[in-house]
Amino acid sequence: MKTDTIAAIATGMSNSGIGIVRISGEEAFSVIDSIFRNRKGERVSLSLAQSHTVHYGYIYDGDEKVDEALVIIMKGPHSYTAEDTVEIDCHGGVLMVRRILETVLHAGARTAEPGEFTKRAFLNGRLDLSQAEAVADVIHATNEYALKSSVSQLSGSVSNKIKELRSQILYQIAFIESALDDPEHISLDGYGSQLMDALAPMIDEARKLLLSADDGRVMSEGVKTVILGKPNAGKSSLMNVLLGEERAIVTEVAGTTRDTLEEHIYLQGISLNVVDTAGIRDTEDVVEKIGVDRALKAARDADLIIYVVDGSRPLDESDREIMDFIRGRKTIVLLNKSDLDLEVGTEELEQLCSHKVIPVSAKEEQGIELLEQEIKKLFYHGDLSFNDQVYITNARHKEALEQCLESLLMVKGSVEDSMPEDFYSIDLMNAYEQLGFIIGESVDDDVVNEIFAKFCMGK
Ligand code: GDP
Numbered sequence: 001m002k003t004d005t006i007a008a009i010a011t012g013m014s015n016s017g018i019g020i021v022r023i024s025g026e027e028a029f030s031v032i033d034s035i036f037r038n039r040k041g042e043r044v045s046l047s048l049a050q051s052h053t054v055h056y057g058y059i060y061d062g063d064e065k066v067d068e069a070l071v072i073i074m075k076g077p078h079s080y081t082a083e084d085t086v087e088i089d090c091h092g093g094v095l096m097v098r099r100i101l102e103t104v105l106h107a108g109a110r111t112a113e114p115g116e117f118t119k120r121a122f123l124n125g126r127l128d129l130s131q132a133e134a135v136a137d138v139i140h141a142t143n144e145y146a147l148k149s150s151v152s153q154l155s156g157s158v159s160n161k162i163k164e165l166r167s168q169i170l171y172q173i174a175f176i177e178s179a180l181d182d183p184e185h186i187s188l189d190g191y192g193s194q195l196m197d198a199l200a201p202m203i204d205e206a207r208k209l210l211l212s213a214d215d216g217r218v219m220s221e222g223v224k225t226v227i228l229g230k231p232n233a234g235k236s237s238l239m240n241v242l243l244g245e246e247r248a249i250v251t252e253v254a255g256t257t258r259d260t261l262e263e264h265i266y267l268q269g270i271s272l273n274v275v276d277t278a279g280i281r282d283t284e285d286v287v288e289k290i291g292v293d294r295a296l297k298a299a300r301d302a303d304l305i306i307y308v309v310d311g312s313r314p315l316d317e318s319d320r321e322i323m324d325f326i327r328g329r330k331t332i333v334l335l336n337k338s339d340l341d342l343e344v345g346t347e348e349l350e351q352l353c354s355h356k357v358i359p360v361s362a363k364e365e366q367g368i369e370l371l372e373q374e375i376k377k378l379f380y381h382g383d384l385s386f387n388d389q390v391y392i393t394n395a396r397h398k399e400a401l402e403q404c405l406e407s408l409l410m411v412k413g414s415v416e417d418s419m420p421e422d423f424y425s426i427d428l429m430n431a432y433e434q435l436g437f438i439i440g441e442s443v444d445d446d447v448v449n450e451i452f453a454k455f456c457m458g459k
Contacts (some may be wrong), residue, residue, distance in 0.1 A: 001251070003083065003120070005031060006112035007104045008458040009097050010087070019097030021088045022458065023109050024117055028084040031107045035059050036071055046086070051075035059088065061103040067091055069100070081117050082124035115455025119448070122440060129451070130158045133394055136455050137220065144269035145219045149391045157390045158397065159439050165205055165404075167433045169428050172198060176425045192415045195424065199412050206405040209392050216393035218379055222264065222271030226299040228326070229308035230318040234336040237362035238308055239263065239274065265317045267372050270379065271402075275302070296325065304375065305331040309349060311342040311359070323353055332374050333346025333357045344444050396451075400434045407431035 005025030011018070013018045029047035029438050038044045038057045046055055053073055059066045070089040079085035090100045105111065108279035113119075115136070122132040130153060155161075172195060179186040218224075227235045242265050265272040275298045278400055298335045299305050305326055309319065326333075333352070335346055338359040356374060358369030407430040436442050 005109045006116055006120075007031075007101060008112040008117070009101050010458040011092065011097065013094055014096055016092035018089050019092035019094075019100070019101045021090065021097060021104055022112075022117065023086040023088075023104055024079070024081040024112075024120065025109070026084065027108055031104060031109050032071060032073075032086045032088070034107045035061065035103055036069075046071060049073050051078060059090065059100055059103055061099075061106060066099055066103055067096055067334065077124070077126070080126075081120040082126040088458060112458070113453070114457050115452030115459055118455060118459055119452040122448070122452075127154075128156075128159050129448070130162070130394070130397065130438050131156060132440070133396075133451060134158075135459065138143050139456065139459065141220070142222065143219075143271040146393070149216065149219055149393055152390070153393070156411065158392065161205070161209060161390050162435050162438050165202060166432055168198065168202055169408075169435070173425050173428045173432065174338035176421050176428075180422065184213045185413065188421055191416065191421065196412070196415055199408060199415075203405065203408050203412065206401055206408060209369060209390065210401050210405060212390065213392040213398040215379065216391035216398075217395075219391060220393040222273045223303045223375070223379055224301070225272045225274045225304045225306060226295065226302040227274060227306045227308060228295060228299055228322055229336075230310065230316070230322070233308040233310040235308050237359075238306070238334065238336070241317045241362050241365050241368055242267070242272070242274065270375060272304075272375070281322060299325065299329075301444045303330065304378065305329055305330055306371075307333045307353070307355075308331060308336050308362075309344060310337055311335045311344045312337040312340045314343045315349075315352075326353065326355065330378060331355045332371060332378070334367070334371065335359045336362055338367065356453075392452040397438045400437045404431045404434040407434065 005023060005024050005027035007021060007023045010020040010022040031048055033043070033045050034058055036046055036055070037042065037060055040057075041058070044055075044057070049055065051074055055071045055073065057069065057071065067090045072087040072089070074080075074085040074087075074089050076083040076085070086367075088100055088104070090096055101111075117137050118127070118132050121127045122129060127135070134150045134153035138147065138154060141147035141150055143438045170391050175186075176188070176191075179188045179191070207258040227238060229235045243263055263274050265274055306327055307322055309315070333349060333353050333355045335342070335344060335349055335357055346357050346359055358367055358370045358374060360371065390403065410427040411431070414427065433442060440448070
């Protein structure tokens with residue numbers, strides 16, 4: 001199939017040392033041949049050059065010398081798009097890079113759509129869909145965990161799991177279909193219990209992958225964190241320590257942090273999206289009540305609650321209210337103001353809250369490292385060491401997996417109800433198809449277009 005030749009600026013749109021314009025498609029080499037000259041100003045044909053070589057020379061627009069450049073030649077299928085590809089490294093001023101792109105467009109290429117290079121890599125079979133999606137995730141990763149997980153997805157970790165599960169399902173479909181086609185030679189006697197044995201690990205695997213999606217979301221979007229505690233417990237002070245600067249306003253008057261603030265904190269490789277809220281307490285104050293409601297509402301769907309206890313004052317009704325609220329929720333309790341004489345003991349608090357309690361002093365910045373370690377433990381089971389753990393970080397993948405699991409459970413139900421075998425294969429087929437969506441088999445064009453439209457230009 002003949003494809004048109006696309007071009008785009010592959011580097012960021014700000015002045016920098018080097019800018020790259022990328023060209024891909026059947027005419028990529030004739031485009032570069034028409035605008036490239038060597039150091040002596042002579043036309044040379046880079047289409048004759050060996051693949052994966054770099055050439056020094058100049059880019060010309062007609063007779064006008066535009067810039068000095070290094071040109072990289074990659075012949076398909078050994079390139080990102082699997083097509084003939086040229087990269088022009090030029091001076092990285094925004095104007096210059098645009099000028100080079102214009103020159104390339106004059107020479108016959110057309111502007112690439114966002115994500116079109118990666119889309120071609122997918123359409124040409126060099127990447128499957130989940131790998132192609134990982135390319136965007138690698139670029140947009142906001143923390144080390146997200147980055148590591150996307151790199152692993154790009155190298156095929158998610159695809160491999162999905163393909164493995166798919167082939168197990170396909171085996172069963174093929175078996176049923178052949179037996180139905182050729183009952184004389186292939187018997188389905190006792191097949192029900194055989195299928196039940198085979199289904200159990202498949203269902204387990206689908207469940208396991210789905211469970212990883214929670215951690216996966218947290219990993220790619222950050223941990224939605226809410227700091228709770230009665231007024232003056234030290235919530236704003238803690239925020240400031242975590243942020244490393246005085247951003248929230250710290251005051252001695254109870255109840256001044258009335259509105260909610262959301263801050264993105266980058267902690268030892270983890271992103272926390274912290275919603276700082278007004279303290280929880282019974283109050284007639286309307287404005288503060290709004291803050292309190294917001295705090296509870298925000299805390300209800302938070303990934304993590306940090307409950308700050310003012311250790312210098314005895315526990316009171318507000319604390320008890322919070323303790324009721326945090327029961328069964330992912331919470332770290334901080335016994336704050338531990339630089340002062342404490343009215344509350346760590347063990348006492350641990351028993352009351354049934355959560356890990358860490359003594360800290362927001363004022364003296366003590367105990368904060370322990371808090372960071374605890375967050376890592378809660379969300380990433382410690383260090384950046386999830387080598388063989390595969391995380392589902394993409395909502396589209398999660399949805400397909402949910403459908404797949406549902407179909408597998410239907411198969412299980414049909415076997416239990418001793419339904420005819422062709423019932424099994426309908427649901428097995430559904431499960432198989434859903435997994436296919438993840439890696440991009442039998443996906444509608446508009447889904448594919450939508451996925452790549454979210455990419456940045458030049459990728
Ligand atoms: P919030 O209402 O929960 O946000 O509390 P703030 O962060 O505004 O703190 C209330 C008061 O407690 C301020 O005067 C802080 O300086 C003080 N404070 C906060 N943390 C500590 C701490 O660890 N030790 C001591 N001694 N005072 C603290």
